Amino acid sequence: MRVFIVGATGVIARNLIPMLLARGDRVTALVRSPDRARSILGPHVDLIEGDLLTIDDEQLLGAMNGCDAVVHLATALGSGLSSEALDATAALRIAGTTKLLRAAAQGSVRRYVQQSIAFAYIDRGEDWIEEDTPIDTEGRIGPVIAEMESLVEESPLEWFILRGGVFVGPDTFQDTTVTRLRGGEERVPGSGEQWTSFIHVADYADAVAAALQSSASRAVLNVTAEPIRYRDYLACLAESLEVAPPLPEPGAPTPRSYRCSNAAASALLGWTPSRPIWPVA
Ligand SMILES: NC(=O)c1ccc[n+]([C@@H]2O[C@H](COP(=O)([O-])OP(=O)(O)OC[C@H]3O[C@@H](n4cnc5c(N)ncnc54)[C@H](OP(=O)(O)O)[C@@H]3O)[C@@H](O)[C@H]2O)c1
Incomplete structure (x- = not known):
């Protein structure tokens, strides 16, 4: 299979691409800086220079020529959750997805995998969250996630929408949490009772790899590990680092609770998370 990836230098694709190459797939990547991408991805990925937001339709169609599948992993969240990063990510999710789906439907591509998030659900408190x-x-x-997912669901392609939990593992926001715990700066917001659904980024990459090969398609799936109460996550993380547990943050609101079930992804993709959500020494 030849796979066209947007977001190839990001944290998910850096885990995904070696898996695809190891099983004999070929990878073509749309990248803004080929030199930087080559140094990150090595010699075995075909690079096409281009920005998803400015590349024209014909160029994009040409770039996808001969590809069987498209994977959209591009975000602008590397610099955090600033207003600019959210706007740029919204553009990648709406305009970028529209462009990719349009080009994919015209060429050789049959399958489309969209990265989405499992923390945009309404707050369900103690209740389990399934994809409906x-x-x-x-x-x-x-609203951006809802619109992006509708665009994908309307596509005639064989699509998957993979709603990832909060990423943990190397080069994710967990690094910041670890630094804050070590520095004694981390606090437990609100009661800490809320459920959080994490996912190791390499387990998320496994799910993308499985979705590319699955005999099923046209499914929205939670790609999440066993949920954990946020205060327990911070306490266990502190224990694994051999530092003091974080103190409460008096008066802070309790963040939204999302206790996501991964049963559908397990059943449809034969996928289950296999890495611990704790940093491995
Ligand atoms: N579920 C989650 O928790 C979740 C989801 C997404 C991200 N995050 C967090 O966000 C942080 C960064 O993640 P990340 O490494 O995936 O994000 P990132 O560093 O922003 O990388 C995203 C990818 O998108 C590409 N990209 C951005 N704008 C583009 C454009 N206009 N055209 C083409 N490609 C474009 C980037 O390419 P360039 O090389 O050209 O920059 C990069 O390959 C991590 O801490 C991660 O954990 C979390």
């Missing part, structure tokens, strides 16, 4: 739980359409992220 509504997206919270308040705020800045939920």
